[in-house]
Amino acid sequence: MLKLEGVSKRYGDENTGVLAVRDLTFEIGEGEVVTVVGPSGCGKTTILKLMAGLLAPSSGAVTIDGRPLVKPPLEIALVFQDYSASLYPWMRVAENVRFPLDPKRVSSAEATGRVERALESVGLTRFADSYPWQLSGGMQQRVAIARGIAYQPKILLMDEPFGALDAQTRAELEDLVMRVRDEFGVTIVFVTHDIDESVYIADRVLIMGPRPTYVEQELVVGLPHPRDQITSKEDPSFAHLRGIVYRSIRESTQAMASVAKDPER
Template identity: 55%
Template sequence: MSIEPMHEESVDDSGAEASGSLAATDLHHVYGRGTSEEHHALGGITFSMNKGEFVAIVGPSGCGKTTLLRCLSGLMAPTSGSVMLEGVPVESVPKDLTLVFQDYRRSLYPWLRVDANVEFPLKNSGIGKAERTERVRQALEDVGLSGHASKYPGQLSGGMQQRVSIARALAYRPHLLLMDEPFASVDAQTRASLEDVLLEVWARRRKTVLFVTHDIDESVYLADRVVVLSNAPSHVMAEIVVDIPRPRDQIETKATPEFVELRAEVARLIRDAGTGAGKPAGDS
C-alpha cells in the first residue's frame, strides 16, 4: 500500500497547536433575536480537545447539541464567542474538518453511486485520479463495504448508508471529524456494529473525533472524555474522563464496574440538568 495516513499526521506532532486540536470559548447562540420566538440555544460553552482524542458530547434533548456542532464546524456563525481549530479561528468550514450528519438518507447524494459519493469531495482538492481511487477503495474497505462500490445509496440498508457517509468522511482525511448523532436513526443491532466499526477505524487512523449523542451508553462506550451539557441555554456542566482501557467490547466493557459507575454518573448529571439543578462547571 502506497499511502500510510499515520505518517502524514505524525509529521506535525509538536506544540499546542497540534493538528486536530479544537478550542471553543464562551460560545453563545440566539435564534430569532428580537422576535417573539427568540430562543437562547447556547449559553456560553467553553471546552477544548486534543489531537487524537475521542470526545463525546451528551445532554438532555433540545439542549442545542446540533447548534453547537454547526457552530464548531463553521456551518453557522455563533452569536458570540470563538472557535479555534489548530490555533486558527473557524469562520467557514475549514479544510481539515468535516461532519457526519445524523440523517444519512439525506446527506448522501442519491444520484451518485457509492464510490462516487465517497470520491465526490476529493475531486475538489486537486488530488490525482489514482490517489482518489485508492482513498475510496481504502475507506470503503475500512467500513466493510468493498463489494458495494457501484450500487446507488437507495439500494443499501440504513446502516450501510451511514457507513458510506463515514467512509466519505474518512476518505476526505480531515484532522477533526465531527459526528452529529450519526447512529441515532439506525436499529440497535446495526448501531452496536457501527460503533465498533467507528472505534476500529479511529484506532487505526487516529483521527480526532467529536461525537454528539443523546445516548449515555454510547458516549461512555466510545469516548475518552464525555462532555455533559445542561439544558438550553446550554453550558458545560461536567467533563468526565473515561479511563476504560481499549480495545473495548460491546458486552464485556459494558459489564465492567467502571463502565456501570461512569454511566450512572453521566445519567445523574443529565437528570439534574433536566430538572435545572446543575450549576455551571468551570472549564478545568
C-alpha cells in the first residue's frame, strides 16, 4: 500500500549537504503493524517525514496505492512524539480531535460521531470538554491518537509517540495501539528507539542501519495475538527477536561512534 523505492534524502546541496537516508526500499502492507527501529540519530524522523509526504525525497519514489506522494495524503494521519506542541492548547480535547475533519469533506453529524467514537476507544469520553494541558502526558497522547483515528486514515504514522512517557503509561498505550488496529483496521507504522516496544507491538520490524540510514534487517514477529505485556514478553521467541534487534543497534551505534571519532574513515 505504502511503498518506498530507492529513496534517498540529502539535506543541503550535492557537495556540502548531509545524506540522511540512502537507498531505502520497503513496502507497508494493509493492516500491518510495522515498527521502524534504529540507533539514536540514524534518521528515523526523516524516514517518517518522507512517508508522510512532509518531506520530498532527493531521489527515488514514495507511492501510496501506486500514486506518488507529493504532499501529505488523506490516507495518512500522524501522531508526533511532542504531544504538548502537536495538540492546540486553545482548543478543547473534542475540538482538537475534530479539527482535521474539514467541514467540506465531512458533514457535521458525521464529524460528531467520529469524535465520540474515537474518544471512547481511547477512554477519554469524560474529558471531551477539558483542555489538553489539564491532562497528564499519557492522556494527551491518547488525544493525539484519537485525533488520528477520527481522521479515518488508512495508515497511522507514529513518530516515537511514547518516548516521553513513563514505563507504565507506555505499556498501557502500546496495548491501546494494538486495540486500535483491531477495532479500526488501520495500518500502523511506528517509529521507535525502544527495542522491547519495537518487537512487542509489531507484525514486522524494520531495523535501520547507521546514518545515512537504510534497512539493515527485516524481522517478522510471529508472536500470537492478542499480545500481553507479561506472557508475550516471556515467550522465548520474544527474547530471541529482541536480541537480534539489540545486537544490530549496538553494532550500528559503534559504527557511528568510530566514524565520529575518525571522520576520514
